[in-house]
Amino acid sequence: MMKTAKAALALGLLAAPAGAFAQEPVQNIDPQRHGNLAAAQDLTRQAYDRLSLAQKENHNNLGGHADKAKELLRQANIEIRLAADAANQR
Incomplete structure (x- = not known):
């Protein structure tokens, strides 16, 4: 993914309302192509x-920490997908 597209994604994540992150992390990377x-x-x-x-x-009753951790996992999932996209462009 190009730097501008990645920056747009990052801005979209920052600007999105808190409720917009209700979606669970997806599994959308081909293990045959990018096993790790x-x-x-x-x-x-x-x-x-x-x-x-x-x-x-x-x-x-976990003080909001589990929700924060889940949000960070959603963000990590996006970054992993972007890593696969970057590898696909090589």
Whole structure:
């Protein structure tokens, strides 16, 4: 992805309202093409799911930290996808 497209994505993330990040991390990297990146994306998804379970078990009483961690995992997922895109352009 070009620098301008990446910058636009970053600005969009910063400008988006908090509720816009309700989407769970996706798994959209071909493991045959980028095995390590696909595995990293899978791990972000697993961590997100575990945080959801922890929230449920603790009746969402985790001081907002689990929500913050889930947002960071969503952002990491996007960066992993951008890494795969960059590798595809080589």
